[in-house]
Amino acid sequence: MVQPLPASLWAATASPASGHAPLDHDCTADIAVVGAGYTGLSAALHLARAGTKVVVLEASEPGWGASGRNGGQIIAGLKHDPEKMTKALGEHLGSRVTQEFGRSADLVFSLIDRYGIDCNAQRSGWIQGAHGKKAFEEMVAPRCRQWAAQGVDARLLDQAEMSALVGSREDAYHGGWLDPRGGVLQPLSYARGLAKAAIQEGAELYPRSPVQALRRDGDSWEVKTPGGRVRATKVILATNAYTDTLWPGLRQTVIPVASFQAATRPLAASIRDTILPGGQGVADTRRLLLYFRLDHEGRLVMGGRSPVDEAPRFEDARTLEAAIARIFPQAAGTPLEFVWSGKVAITKDTMPHLHMLAPDVYAALGCNGRGVAACTVMGRLLARLASGARPEEIPFPVTAAHPIPLHAFRKLAVFTLSQWYRVLDGLEAKT
Numbered sequence: 001m002v003q004p005l006p007a008s009l010w011a012a013t014a015s016p017a018s019g020h021a022p023l024d025h026d027c028t029a030d031i032a033v034v035g036a037g038y039t040g041l042s043a044a045l046h047l048a049r050a051g052t053k054v055v056v057l058e059a060s061e062p063g064w065g066a067s068g069r070n071g072g073q074i075i076a077g078l079k080h081d082p083e084k085m086t087k088a089l090g091e092h093l094g095s096r097v098t099q100e101f102g103r104s105a106d107l108v109f110s111l112i113d114r115y116g117i118d119c120n121a122q123r124s125g126w127i128q129g130a131h132g133k134k135a136f137e138e139m140v141a142p143r144c145r146q147w148a149a150q151g152v153d154a155r156l157l158d159q160a161e162m163s164a165l166v167g168s169r170e171d172a173y174h175g176g177w178l179d180p181r182g183g184v185l186q187p188l189s190y191a192r193g194l195a196k197a198a199i200q201e202g203a204e205l206y207p208r209s210p211v212q213a214l215r216r217d218g219d220s221w222e223v224k225t226p227g228g229r230v231r232a233t234k235v236i237l238a239t240n241a242y243t244d245t246l247w248p249g250l251r252q253t254v255i256p257v258a259s260f261q262a263a264t265r266p267l268a269a270s271i272r273d274t275i276l277p278g279g280q281g282v283a284d285t286r287r288l289l290l291y292f293r294l295d296h297e298g299r300l301v302m303g304g305r306s307p308v309d310e311a312p313r314f315e316d317a318r319t320l321e322a323a324i325a326r327i328f329p330q331a332a333g334t335p336l337e338f339v340w341s342g343k344v345a346i347t348k349d350t351m352p353h354l355h356m357l358a359p360d361v362y363a364a365l366g367c368n369g370r371g372v373a374a375c376t377v378m379g380r381l382l383a384r385l386a387s388g389a390r391p392e393e394i395p396f397p398v399t400a401a402h403p404i405p406l407h408a409f410r411k412l413a414v415f416t417l418s419q420w421y422r423v424l425d426g427l428e429a430k431t
Contacts, residue, residue, distance in 0.1 A: 002208045003060050006311070008069055008340035009263040009295060010188040015118045017061060017192050018199065023206035024227040029055040031386055032223045032232035034211050034246070037067035038371055039364050040238030041194035042379025043386070045111070048201035050387060055230050056195075056203055057223065059210035063191025065242045066371055069342030071261060071291050071303050072190075073281035075126050075370050076105040076181040079350040082146045088349075089397065096395035100381075102150060104373035105181040107380065112185070115200065117193030119185045120296035124279035126182030129162060129173035132428040135285040136174045144177035153180050166282060167275040172327045173284065184281045184293050187372065194376075214246055214361075221360065234386050237363040238379065240371070241345035247357055252403035254345040254353075254366045260306030261341070262317040264324070264334040266298040271330050275300060286429075289369075290323055299338075300324065300331055306341045314339055344369050348404055352378055354385070354394070355401045362386050363401070 005011050031047055033040045036058035044054045078101050086094035112121050130136035141156060148154040155178040163170040199205055213224040214235065223230040237247055241256040276294050283291035288305045295301055302320045306312065317339050325332035347353055347366035352374055355363045362385055364378040381396055391398035
């Protein structure tokens with residue numbers, strides 16, 4: 001069943017979608033891409049630009065999933081800091097991954113510039129706020145130091161500097177760091193812009209064409225949709241948190257977690273001018289993190305852990321309204337205009353995963369909340385891998401898929417961990 005685009009701030013303010021019909025015939029391709037989020041669209045764009053015949057199949061429309069519902073924060077790097085990356089992957093590969101994803105924001109902005117993508121992008125920087133002294137000393141300060149050692153003009157912020165830069169109550173955060181590589185954009189507009197760019201380069205894109213079956217047929221793969229079939233030499237699966245049972249076991253390699261956002265009405269100028277005057281995106285160090293920004297029309301957008309999986313109501317946003325009042329007293333009581341949610345793909349090691357599932361079948365998923373930049377890079381890596389690059393030539397681990405043990409109990413585990421994390425976050429915020 002094809003699901004319509006859920007209501008959200010981004011759906012209401014996005015640039016127009018390209019009007020394309022579902023697949024209604026049989027066709028051939030060098031590579032079929034399943035999923036038109038950032039990962040699949042980036043893969044298709046890079047493949048098509050290299051002259052590969054690409055067909056993209058999307059169950060709903062480009063950006064329907066997390067790519068059109070996230071916070072629109074462009075964050076360079078991954079969850080692992082450079083030193084942790086080296087420890088996990090070794091000096092050679094760890095350094096290559098750090099460099100590749102350290103430039104992930106560069107890739108996003110270069111695609112926006114090259115294709116004239118209208119997505120209200122600002123390279124204004126990204127701020128991570130420390131919710132307590134321990135987080136500042138053990139997470140924020142080392143992270144800032146390590147990226148500075150990589151040549152980034154990173155800036156450590158004390159409590160007063162953090163408050164002045166963000167416009168928050170002075171004791172809202174213990175401090176933070178500013179990463180100038182990042183910024184913000186309209187996430188659904190970016191997804192639609194990537195789709196238009198891929199089509200411009202020669203890719204074929206078919207929305208409302210859910211893939212029902214994938215099977216090997218001789219020396220190619222047959223991808224079946226309700227309206228037609230694609231016979232492709234290779235297949236890329238790019239469905240991330242919305243991965244289903246199409247490929248056995250792939251769904252069990254990630255845990256989809258709902259993230260919830262609320263947006264106020266456009267703030268009065270007297271209030272708007274006091275909040276994030278530099279236009280940065282912000283996320284904090286809580287295990288159940290809060291993230292926020294202003295949109296291009298002056299709304300304050302606050303995000304966090306969702307109390308419901310789908311279709312949140314305004315009354316579900318009380319926790320986020322309380323966060324707004326606590327962090328930005330000047331905006332307390334501003335009526336909300338939008339609430340929405342989407343799923344984030346979490347992996348066991350908090351790293352994205354790049355898989356070779358079978359001969360000529362590839363997948364990438366699990367960007368752990370950093371999808372705008374990380375998924376754009378993962379799509380490019382998929383394009384290189386599917387174009388014939390050897391795994392050792394890819395600046396990222398290429399692995400088989402390994403399901404998470406006891407995946408069937410994931411909802412209970414997520415609920416239990418969320419309650420424990422809430423306690424720890426509260427304790428650390430007081431120290």
